[in-house]
Amino acid sequence: MNGKYPKDFWALVAGVKCAEIKGESSVKALADKVRAAGLTAAADEMEIFAKQEGHHGVILDELLKKYAPKNSASAQKTFVCKVCGYEHVGDNPPEVCPVCGQPSTAFEEKVPPAQKTFVCKICGYEHVGDAPPEKCPLCGQPASAFTEKSK
Numbered sequence: 001m002n003g004k005y006p007k008d009f010w011a012l013v014a015g016v017k018c019a020e021i022k023g024e025s026s027v028k029a030l031a032d033k034v035r036a037a038g039l040t041a042a043a044d045e046m047e048i049f050a051k052q053e054g055h056h057g058v059i060l061d062e063l064l065k066k067y068a069p070k071n072s073a074s075a076q077k078t079f080v081c082k083v084c085g086y087e088h089v090g091d092n093p094p095e096v097c098p099v100c101g102q103p104s105t106a107f108e109e110k111v112p113p114a115q116k117t118f119v120c121k122i123c124g125y126e127h128v129g130d131a132p133p134e135k136c137p138l139c140g141q142p143a144s145a146f147t148e149k150s151k
């Protein structure tokens, strides 16, 4: 067999085998993760594929390479069409709005909801979020020791 197959053939087989062992549920879990990252099209494809051919792990890998964002999902921007409210996630707005046909100039970058900063009164540790942490990771003070920092 050796020589008849490309060098990475057995790596592919190993990948398929691995996916077979993990089974359909892990594919679904992965699809959920991809969906959470805003890659709905990829997640849909994965779920269909999970139902039909849960053992073709290689295809999954290709999907991931094709759709996986270069940066973390949180680094992506959301652009909102001012005319119809369509939301597009990516580095740039789409050329035209797929819903109402407006050009990219009709898109505005969506600003994420303002997060608060809480400062520990004891050690000055700053925590960003909707609420103070349960406990200060530096000095161990409870949430009540935190005050919201004014901007």
Ligand SMILES: [Zn+2]
Pocket (backbone or CB within 6 Å): 081, 082, 083, 084, 085, 086, 097, 098, 099, 100, 101, 102
């Ligand atoms: Zn639109």
Ligand SMILES: [Zn+2]
Pocket (backbone or CB within 6 Å): 120, 121, 122, 123, 124, 125, 136, 137, 138, 139, 140, 141
């Ligand atoms: Zn502290």
